[in-house]
Amino acid sequence: MRMKGFIAIISLAVGSQGAAAAALVSSPGETAAIPAWDLQSTVKAGTDLEVLSRPGLSTLSWNHVRKPKCTLIGCLIEAGVYNETELFYSDNLRRVDQNQFSVPWIYRSEFSLEPGPGKHFSLQTHGISSRADIFLNGKRVVSSSEQAGSYVGRTYDITTIVNKANALAIQVHPTDYYRDLAIGWVDWNPWPADNGTGVWRDIEIKQTGAVRLEPLRVVTQLGTPIGRKPASVTVKARAVNHENSPITITAACIIASVSGEQRSVGSNKTLTLPPRFITDITLDAVVENPSIWWPRQWGDQPLYVANLTITTNGSLLDCATSEFGFRTVTRTLNSYNDTTYFINGHPFQVIGAGYAPDMFLRWSAAKWEAELQYVLDLGFNTVRLEGKNEHPALYSVADRLGIMLMAGWECCDKWEAWSYNNDLAVPTPIWTDADYATANLSMLHEAAMLQPHPSVLTYLIGSDYWPDERATALYLSAFRALDWQTPITPSASSRGFSPQTGPSGMKMDGPYDWVPPNYWYDAATDGSHLGAAAGFNSELSSGVGTPELPSLRKFLSPSDLAALWRQPNASLFHMSRDPSTFQTRTIYNAALWARWGPPTSLDDYLIKAQIMDYEATRAQVEAYTALWGTGTGSTDSDATRPATGMIYWMLNNAWPGLHWNLWDYYMRPAGAYYGAKTAAGRKENVVFDYVRRAVWVVNRSLDRQGKRSVEVEVLRPRDGRVLFKEVVTVGSTRPNTSQKVASLDGVLGNVTVSEEVVFLRLVLLSDDGEGDKEVLSRNVYWVARGLDELDWESSEWYVTPVSEYADYTALNKLPIARVSAIAMVDGKDVAVTLENQSGHPAFFVSLNLVDSEGRDVLPLMWEDNYVTLWPKERITLRAKAVGGRKWEPAAVHVVGKNVGKSTVRVRRK
Structure with missing residues (x-):
């Protein structure tokens, strides 16, 4: 039935004057989304909705959109008016005419129904940004004063209006992030010229009996x-x-x-x-x-x-x-007033990241599936949706894959226009009675959509600031009315709270820009060290996520690429919104130049950037897992305040961006991704603590325990000489705990006296008591003579300055390593065997799979990447396609910091 209706709608879009022969819905209980739209500005179409909503109107001159939902720009891309590749290239987005979106636009569709005695029909909205007048067959269904708010979903009885042939016209009004309860972007990226205006969620027709x-x-x-x-x-x-x-x-x-x-x-x-x-x-x-x-x-x-x-x-x-699903979620505050979530009675450390939808709110179920597969591959367990609650399909995929969701409202615009919020970018009107009504309807709709899903961990009714008493009461009443069973969190920060909810038990103290690896381990129980690994941190990171060159060439011009490495303080359009604290890579580049030396080329800059990104994400995630303890009180005297949760900022980008991502817009994972995966992708891991120079064993499972051992080896990079080697026996590992098992302070203190930088390899092994050992994790660290020195007293909300940088420039002088590679198709995977044939390490070797045209094969997952090989070491790394897609891998590109570029053909058995 839906396919026939779809064909009928398309025929109307190209000028057919008759109603569709097949009904959009035809039986009780059936619901169907309007499958396609004709779109036009009121400058050309006019505003007479009575006329525009009558069947038979010619729309030959309109834009025709074969999608059930899209914002204005998203629709215009679908209609061929704009091309995404061109829009995102360099600063072309600046050239989109914003004035065309300062007037209302019309979404129009024609469809058939079969009205009759005992049949009732309703029109269901699920959010239109930011307000809309809806007319059907020349009659008003609702005005924009009632259908207001991007998350307001309402049901309208249209039984007395419908005919066999029907025409629906929706007039959407321009969205203002500071005046409307809409879907904003803060400083994540430039704002779309239409401010997300339009029918961004399905409009549905439902047929019932009485x-x-x-x-x-x-x-x-x-x-x-x-x-x-x-x-x-x-x-x-x-x-x-x-x-x-x-x-x-x-x-x-x-x-x-x-x-x-x-x-x-x-x-x-x-x-x-x-x-x-x-x-x-x-x-x-x-x-x-x-x-x-x-x-x-x-x-x-x-x-x-x-x-x-x-x-x-x-x-x-x-x-x-x-x-x-059958599961329980509860939340408690520990003695430090930090939130700990419990799932089915077990303390659950949140290791997650913040999600960004498409900039134009275009929805792809296949892409969402691939993104959540990446989340699982990373070893992350949670995704935060800050004011970006999507579609029901999103929650269903999370249910099926077993990923927790933290839904909630967003910061920094009308959603948080409270008298006590002094951080708004522009003066924003305080809420009116109409705003409270819109917020209440929004909460009722979103709570109803989320309520049955077992993947929902919590709902945050505030982000940077908590809602005022009136809004809090409305939100809580809505949750009660919808039989909500999971925790309701007042905000994502510790700025304040309502007595109706109590404190959030979360902090939002940054950083959002680059900090060194030791930052995360330098935790203070009193919270003075901001984002360091203690308590529950709702959004924070080193602000990294540099795409690799094939992705960069898709959206940066030659001059943009040159600016990356020739102009370290340049304002970059693909960083953030103008104006923003994050328009440049100045803080990041200052560290790169000081720690690794000025780049000599774009390639040199990018490999140094990938090393920085890998190191930054690995250290952040590892520190949180290491300092978890038992979640309710650490077993280690050096970390009495447990790190109960972390939301990395961010998971992905809404457009091709240069920071704040674990994979780029084109779904290619790079250094940041594999650093995070090394830290969280194993249920049992061995971790190096930069501050204590200690070794931690982390067990994130509920069922693994037993004897473990850790092989520790320190290597001199320039010649591969072993400077220290030891096996540390771990009495027993316990589920859902972390524990410090060794100190390397004396060892590393001694060897770094004479060496500028050393490599440290930690290998965690299981021990069945009969001599058989399984490698559970393998990590290689580069350790400088001194740590980066942090100026904690000068910390800002977005960064803690570094007063003296660690020196890794000695690794620029590594002798070239000879690495052989053999790539074979193995079932559905590609297996690449690397062998370091040299007597010294091969540092930071990356693999990239391409097709016969040399294009990246994406989305895909390597079991490991950006690896460092010991002298004569051989490892095999496997890659697999994501989402069951058909792929044709032809070759693997291999390159490393001291390994020349090579291309290896993929063989088939």
Whole structure:
């Protein structure tokens, strides 16, 4: 049915004058999104919505969009008016005419229905930015004073308006981030010229009988011990009787596992609804042997489906379905007033990052799937959505993959226009009664959309600032009305809180620009060392994420590329919004120039940048995992305040950017990605603490324990001479803990007296007691004679200055290493065997898979990359495609800091 409707809509878009033959929806309980749009500015189309919403209007001169949802610019890209590649190249985005978006635009579509006795139709919105007038068949459905707010979803009864042939016209009004409760960008990137105006979520038509159901809520109660006792399930949905007469209905609920492994259970009841009556339908059931949902880090993700139907005299009126999982999430504040989350009773250290949607809010389910596969590959367990709540498909994929989500509102614009917020970039009007009403409707809609999903960890009702008392009360009331079961967090910072919620237990003290590796380990229990690894940090990083050259060439001009390494203080369009603290790479480049020496070419700059990015992300993530302890109180005397959570800033970019990402816009992972993966991608890891010069063993599992050993080896880079070697025996590792197992202070202090830089290799091995050992992790560090010295007293919100830099310039003089490579297709993977044939190390060797045209094969995941090989060492690294896509790998590019570039053909067995 939907495909026929889609074809019909497209025929209208190119000028057909008749209504579609096939109905968009045709049976009770069926819902379909408007599949395509004709789009035009009111400068050309006018504003007479009564005329524009009548069937048969010619739209031959309009823009035709074969998408169900897109903002104005997103639609114009789809219609061929703009080309994304050209828009994002150099500073071309500056040249988009903003004035064209200062007037309303019209989204228009024609579709067929089959109205008749007993049939009811509704139009459902899920967010239009930022306000809209909606007309159908020449009649007003709602005005922009009511359909206001980018997250406001409402349902309108259109039964008396619909015909067999229908025309829908939506007039969207320009969005102002400082006046509207919209979807803003702060300083993440330049603002789109349309400010995200448009139909960015689906507009749906639903057909029902006399009674309509609103979204299904699922309330679970697990018996203890979890998974060994029955679980109770309560299914709730609001029912609306559209008729002027009473009706007796039978409500029936079936609950079954999605996998089909567990038989279904159900319940039903009969009740009579008075005319025009609205009530909640509630049904209960018991699942005897519930399968428990876990984050992927700890277990499986069994899902259940609840299906509620309402009938009268055996005829279906409506139905509602939700997938859910059996799990519990709670939140506590420890003795340091830091938040710790618990999942199914176990303390859960959040290791995650902040998500950015597409700059033009274009939605791709396939890209989201690939992005979450990357999250799992990194070993991260959480994604924060700061004011970027997306679409239901996003939450469903997270449910299936086992990734936790921290949803919530955004900072720095109308969402936080409180009298006590002095950080707003421009004076923003304080909330009016209409704003509170919009915020309330927004919360009700988003809570309903999120409520059943087991991937939801929490909802943050504030970001940098907590909402005022009136807004807090509205938010909390909305959550109660929607049977919310996960923690509600007042904000992502420690600036303040409402007595209605209590403190957030989170801090947001930066940094957002480059800091050295030892920054993260220099934690102070009193919080004076800002973002260092203690407590729960809601957003912070060294601001790295430099794309590799093939990606850079897609969006930087030759002069832009030259500026990267020739002008270290240059203002760069692809860094941040103008004006912003982050328009340049000045702080980053000062460290690169001082620590690694001035770059001699673009290639030299980029490999030094990848080393910096790798080192920065690895140190940040490792420090948080190492200083976790048990999450409720460390087992180590040097870290009595545990690091309970961390959101890396950021996961990805909304456009081709030069920082704040773990993979670039084109989905290519680089140094930042593999540094983070080295730190979090193994359930058991061995970590070097720069400040204490200590070795930590980290166990992020719930089920691994036993004897472990750590091989420690210190190497002189210039000739490969072993300066120190030792095996450290670890009595036993315990699940979900970290522990310090050795100090290398004396060792490294002695060898660095005579050496400027040394390589340190740590290898964690399991020990089954019978002589068999398995390598659980392998890490190589470059350790300078002295640490970067931090000036903590001069810290800003975005960075802590460095008063003296560590010196790694000796690694520029490494002799060339001879590395052989053999690449083979092995099943669905590509396996590359590297062998260092030299007597000295091969430093920071990277692999990149390309097709027969020399283009990057993406998205893909290497099990490891940017590796350092010991003399004569051989390792095999495997790459696999993401998302089951078909790929044709032809060759592998190999290069390293002291390894010349080479191209190796991929062989097939």
